Amino acid sequence: MKKITAALLCVFVLLAFTGCGKDTQKTDDYSFHSNSTQSNPSQDSTGQNNTNSKQDGESKILIAYFSRVGNTDFPDGIDAVASASLIVKDSELYGNTQYIATLIQRATGGDLFLIETENKYPADYDATDKQGAKESKENSRPKLASHVENMDGYDIVYLGFPNWYYGMPMAVYSFLEEYDLSGKTVIPFVTSGGSGFSNAISEIQNIQPDAAVLSEGYKVTHSKASDVTFEDIEEWINGLNK
Numbered sequence: 001m002k003k004i005t006a007a008l009l010c011v012f013v014l015l016a017f018t019g020c021g022k023d024t025q026k027t028d029d030y031s032f033h034s035n036s037t038q039s040n041p042s043q044d045s046t047g048q049n050n051t052n053s054k055q056d057g058e059s060k061i062l063i064a065y066f067s068r069v070g071n072t073d074f075p076d077g078i079d080a081v082a083s084a085s086l087i088v089k090d091s092e093l094y095g096n097t098q099y100i101a102t103l104i105q106r107a108t109g110g111d112l113f114l115i116e117t118e119n120k121y122p123a124d125y126d127a128t129d130k131q132g133a134k135e136s137k138e139n140s141r142p143k144l145a146s147h148v149e150n151m152d153g154y155d156i157v158y159l160g161f162p163n164w165y166y167g168m169p170m171a172v173y174s175f176l177e178e179y180d181l182s183g184k185t186v187i188p189f190v191t192s193g194g195s196g197f198s199n200a201i202s203e204i205q206n207i208q209p210d211a212a213v214l215s216e217g218y219k220v221t222h223s224k225a226s227d228v229t230f231e232d233i234e235e236w237i238n239g240l241n242k
């Protein structure tokens with residue numbers, strides 16, 4: 001009798017383990033993570049939400065951007081109309097890239113982050129142009145004054161910048177080299193005088209080889225940036241390769 005009970009117990013334990021194994025084969029249903037095998041980082045081994053808490057199946061989103069506004073001490077009453085790089089909406093001054101970033105923030109509910117340099121750029125456009133040229137030529141890495149508190153907690157990083165000298169402003173290189181974006185989806189957006197991304201998307205991928213950098217980035221020329229609507233941005237986001 002003892003032998004039969006022991007045998008039944010063994011069969012029960014075996015079945016229980018086989019069943020458990022099946023339950024751990026969870027599918028990854030993050031909308032932007034079709035090529036990622038990363039597990040849900042919002043849960044620890046006890047299944048409790050940790051400090052980067054988010055709803056099940058929801059990705060945590062960062063919108064990081066560089067723009068002239070936020071990186072320049074403009075005098076009060078600056079004439080936005082006279083500058084190709086400034087927008088005024090509801091009496092607020094925006095940089096072109098900053099404006100697109102705020103629309104993405106509204107559409108996604110993500111966290112907005114300004115890539116801010118320690119040293120401000122000159123208010124005079126031509127002087128900034130010269131400084132940008134110098135930084136690009138010298139391949140410099142401007143020191144940053146702002147830092148993302150917990151990059152590990154984000155799954156998706158929208159990364160926006162103006163085209164400076166046929167590529168990214170050097171401050172965006174400083175930003176990209178500061179973090180490890182492995183396993184995250186990076187979605188670039190750019191505003192420019194007409195150059196679009198230039199080589200920026202491949203540059204981002206080179207710096208972050210283990211990030212999934214989407215090639216369907218959003219681009220708009222500076223003369224059209226203020227016409228971009230919330231609906232335009234929503235349509236672009238909904239059409240991204242998920």
Ligand SMILES: Cc1cc2nc3c(=O)[nH]c(=O)nc-3n(C[C@H](O)[C@H](O)[C@H](O)COP(=O)(O)O)c2cc1C
Nearest residue numbers: 067068095096097132162163165166192193194195
């Ligand atoms: C230093 C500097 C360099 C620029 N270089 C280029 C360029 O190579 N190609 C281009 O199309 N636009 C260039 N632009 C124009 C900006 O990309 C464009 O005005 C952009 O929308 C500015 O965005 P922001 O207002 O967010 O700073 C440059 C602007 C500056 C200030």
